[in-house]
Amino acid sequence: MEKQAKEYQVIVEKNLLEKTAGAVGGAAVAAIGTAGQAANRLKAILGKAVNRQDSGKSSTSPAATQDDPVERLKKLKQMFEAGLITQGEFDTKKAEILSSI
Numbered sequence: 001m002e003k004q005a006k007e008y009q010v011i012v013e014k015n016l017l018e019k020t021a022g023a024v025g026g027a028a029v030a031a032i033g034t035a036g037q038a039a040n041r042l043k044a045i046l047g048k049a050v051n052r053q054d055s056g057k058s059s060t061s062p063a064a065t066q067d068d069p070v071e072r073l074k075k076l077k078q079m080f081e082a083g084l085i086t087q088g089e090f091d092t093k094k095a096e097i098l099s100s101i
Contacts, residue, residue, distance in 0.1 A: 042083075049082040072097050 073094065080090040 045082045046084075049078055049084070052078060069097050069101050 076085075076090060076093055076097070079085050080087070085093075
């Protein structure tokens with residue numbers, strides 16, 4: 001009788017471990033899926049930012065664009081809208097650009 005009780009206990013513990021492992025595995029798969037979705041969103045945002053930048057290129061030289069405060073502000077705004085910089089970083093850099101005018 002005691003042998004049967006131990007065998008039953010082993011079976012119960014095995015089932016419990018399998019269920020726990022399944023739940024943990026499911027949570028891991030969900031977390032990986034969420035991370036993948038975030039990476040895909042970031043990729044899409046960066047792609048849009050690059051496309052906007054490419055479509056907005058003018059015939060001015062890169063050096064002239066870097067020195068032009070209006071162009072710098074436009075690029076800064078694009079970076080903010082794409083989620084690449086925070087509101088605080090945007091405000092700080094904007095103030096810096098405006099103070100150099």
